[in-house]
Amino acid sequence: MWIKQKKLQKNYRKSQMRLLELIPVFQDVIPTKDLVSGVILISEKYGASKHFCACGCGKLTVLPINDFHKGKNMGWSFTKHKDGTVSFHPSVGNFSGQKPYHAHYY
Numbered sequence: 001m002w003i004k005q006k007k008l009q010k011n012y013r014k015s016q017m018r019l020l021e022l023i024p025v026f027q028d029v030i031p032t033k034d035l036v037s038g039v040i041l042i043s044e045k046y047g048a049s050k051h052f053c054a055c056g057c058g059k060l061t062v063l064p065i066n067d068f069h070k071g072k073n074m075g076w077s078f079t080k081h082k083d084g085t086v087s088f089h090p091s092v093g094n095f096s097g098q099k100p101y102h103a104h105y106y
Helices: 005-009
Strands: 023-026 039-043 048-052 060-064 077-080 086-089 092-094 103-105
Touching: none
Parallel strands: 023 039
Antiparallel strands: 039 048, 048 060, 077 086, 092 103
């Protein structure tokens, strides 16, 4: 795969499989297969993003992006930072899973 596994392994806490960081990757089209844990794929063209939940439960998370829906407040917005990171607004939460599978991140 195009992302080295060692870089992804640094994003995990050793005691739990929760992610400390998601690496943003911008693509026109988000594939339905071959998604990688630790990566958030973002399609500005189609107004969506996909990633595996950061809590470690392995669930696929899809976030619609507001700008694509012409301000109808149907999803999330994001900010690109100079250091290459991305912040989503509002924050993302998964509170439905059994402990330790809870996550709240932005």
